[in-house]
Amino acid sequence: MVSTPVVIDATGLHYSELNRSLRETVLGGQSRIEVRNVYGQRYIGTNLAGDVHLDIFGTPGNDLGAFMDGPSIAVHGNAQDGCGNTMNEGQIVVHGRAGDIAGLSARGGKVFIRDSVGYRVGIHMKEYESKRPCLVVGGTAQDFLGEYMAGGVLVVLGLNLQEGEPHRARFIGTGMHGGVIYLRGHVEAHQLGREVGVAELDTDDRATLEGLVSEFCRHFGQDEKAILGGRFTKLFPLYLRPYGRLYTY
């Protein structure tokens, strides 16, 4: 039962006004909202909870969905830095690219980004029992991908790479002690952090991956079979305590 969405025009609105307006709209009983003419307003989705869906047209500002607990957001444009920062539950779908630190310290929920992302994406993502955040990037990522990951799933598909073109990210998974990264495409050992192990995907991995790729394709109209047919590598933490030999007592 899809109700007609309410349209909010963000032109000239400061982020505090826009977010207040969104919250009032939601509290007023609306669960589907379109926000248009967004130019850099921050923290959209942060103060919302529950079963709400936002369609954002324009370029949302930093910390989109930061600390968000439940709602789902679709961005029809590019996102900036901090997308899904410490997100607890919910979903963010970006029909474009995102900036740095997407998914920083995320604790749950899902983020799908169609194109590429910046630095330190997925840094310190967490996980506990059933709470397992997932972040899927259709393009490539830059340095420090998955830096000191403690949990969750990071998928980077490299769909915009040419045939044989390798990933360029460096310091991938540096400090990783939990979670997993599935990388589609070629990456060299020197691009990985010292704490990262490389393996083939097992059946559980493939099941998780297929689920996420399937969702990704539904959002962005991609060919699931073609994507899954590519070469995937699993990057995982070698040690539970990567810094055991660091201190003298």
Next chain:
Amino acid sequence: MTMKTYLPPRFAIQRRDDRCIRCQVCVRQCSFGAQAYDAEDDVVIGYDDKCVACHRCVIFCPTQALTITNTPLDYRENFNWRPEAIEDITRQAETGGMLLTGMGDDKSQPIYWDRLLLNASQVTNPSIDPLREPMELRTYLGRKPDRVEVQPRTGQGGGVKLKTRIAPQVAIEAPMLFSAMSYGAVSLNVHESLARAAHEAGVLFNTGEGGLHPKLYRYGDNTIVQVASGRFGVHPEYLKAARVIEIKIGQGAKPGIGGHLPGEKVSVDVAATRMIPAGTDALSPAPQHDIYSIEDLSQLIYALKEATHYEKPVCVKIAAVHNSAAIASGMVRAGADIIALDGLRGSTGAAPKVIRDNVGIPIELAIAAVDTRLRQEGIRNQASLIAAGGFRGSADVIKAIALGADAVYIGTAALIALGCTVCQQCHTGRCAWGICTTDLALTKRINPEIGTRRLVNLLRGWSLEIQDMLGGMGINALESLRGNRDHLRGVGLTDSELAVLGVRLAGT
């Protein structure tokens, strides 16, 4: 019993009889004759007057039955006539000579490292995480030009390549080098441990003025060879093996005077390396007899450069004294590629105590003065600056860098890593730890495998600490801290001291 001396014992050997199992390990380990076994009474006796508090027996006693305490003899309290002053006179009255000692100045002149504090970045600048993000400690020693010129690169790809020819540079992976300790002052096993550790850690060790034993030539790439006033062991192979050549003008423990390796320490092997007769005293003159003025220094520097085809940087080492800044400026202009400054707390195998404790200035002030002066003259980049003299830990090292040093020499700290307890008996040649001796019965107490490991561990521990402190300051390359005094603040210092150091008071 005849009283041979008016001097009371300094230390008392305390033995717990309920723990002593009469194994006599202490008797065998003590090289000073302070322990003996009386078979008749089945008891181990301690001769307090021979004890030097080196702790060898304490560490090796399998039942921890031993400890050493300060002399139980009390004097009437006197701030001026302290026991040491009284006993020094007594000793001189008995012998009529200069009082000799080892290691570095142990007196209470101010230690500026303990009055300097470091910055950390917060809010306006993130600290950097050295465990996960790159943190670069590499340093290049050598003479550098003011600018780099480039020219177009031939071949595909375009771009530019280097045009300027730069004088030879030496890369060290951490800013700590092993200070000059001569073979003869220390044993060959110590030299080997230093050489191998330098090799493993990617830094350098200094041969000191006793030459380089042929079995260590293979570590030449990590060796600084010294050309000192005695010119011991200085021959073409020696120069060829080296990575850096150091002309030693002076050292912090004994500025202005020469060296004296007592005949007891000139073993057959030492004699061969130094090319002097075994058993003679190895004497190093006070000055280098071909350097009586700055232009003579320039002459020697270029003589060495010619002899080594300009392939190796030439370092000149001086003690930190009153006009170090002016001397350093002269040295740079005379052609030195590296300047080594050795401060008041520098150590030695043997020196007159009065000179060790009263001549020279603290290295902290010297670094600041030399660095500032060279910058004022616009010539700071023409020579690297190595600081030496009593560096006790990574905090001292990093503060030295912040004041302006390129790297530091560590001597005492390296020996402590090998077991030294700074008992100041190096000049006797009877080091119970096997470090400052050439007595083969003692030198085997240093195992180069273990010694190397311990030295590498020391460098590793300090490097990790330096990386942590750098990251805390929001810096990920050591060169950004070098000479960057804004990251230091002083506490408990006068305005003049702060001015010389170029550092502000904490809170401002």
Next chain:
Amino acid sequence: MREGAWFEGLQNPYRDDKVMAACGLFGVLDTSGRATGASDVVRAMANMHDRSNGLGGGFAVYGLYPDRADLYALHVMYMREEARPEAEAIIRGHFSIAQAEPVPTRPGARVSDPPDFWRYFVTPQNLDHQESSDDYVIQQVMRINTGVSGAFVFSSGKDMAVLKGVGYPEDIADYFRLDDYQGYMWVGHGRFPTNTPGWWGGAHPFNILDWTVVHNGEISSYGINVRHLEMFGYHCTMQTDTEVIAYAVDLLMRRHGLPVEVVADVLAPPFWSHLEREDEETQALHRALRQVYASLLMNGPFTIIIAHQGEMIGLTDRIRLRPLTAATKGERLFLSSEEASIRLVSPELDSVWTPIGGEPVVGRLGLSPREAPPELLALRPERIVQSTESVARTS
């Protein structure tokens, strides 16, 4: 404590070594040379209002004095009345002045306590035959800034101007009547300093000759950068760490003649561990740069936009601690702290990407972004992932 820093009228009551530069920045270059007005850069800066705190804003504009294009345009701020005759005596003694006038300003703009602003269009006189005019101008600028208490030359290039002060960028634009000017390249900056109000000279851009720098971040190597530059005759008087970047660029690019990619490798060198993988010629060059210019490595987080006649350069620190988005549309190159500001002034873009840390983005007059090699723009594969459905976009 630096020479010449403590003079009356200087609003740095806490004597901070330097004021941190936390902020927002924006730059736009029309590579075809077409002159446009201020509205794009001002709207872009206003959109990033929350990156500033109202204590500093400023702009650089290139090409605004076309009929005086070969005269040095010295822009001076006077914090006290007596400073003007003193400074003008120095100017008169070293230059022939074609025109001297107050900088036009708009009363009622929301700025606090402005000093007096004057501009002088001049030609150097009385040079020694071997001196270059540029070096001569720098000398006189340093002479006034260190010697005349309460006077600061804050812009000294030809056919360009820096206009800046204490206020939000949009208010500074209003105060200096920015809408009166046209230029082919505009740079804007809004500041979030951590000391108190008042120091108009502390706003960005920083300038020497026609070099301008705007900066977001904090230079943790500042203490040694300053000491190195002092050996070459540059004196830091502006109490803000950004100043060293302007002088470093003048030294490296103008005096030492190094190309911009090499300068980027001095300010933000690649890591040793990455260099090991390059060919020997590349390694030799980078080793030499780091050996010789170690004290000019800019450590700490930074995004900078450096501009001079004909070129706009964007650069971030080597571990990308500060944001930078680059974009192109037609002949125009945009650099911004946030993409949203670019979209506001140009909703449709040909390409938009995040440059890699330490790799410069260079826009050049006469070289359309469409023809520029990707390395010049640090445009790595950031191609759009094409979807099989069309995605609705609204401006």
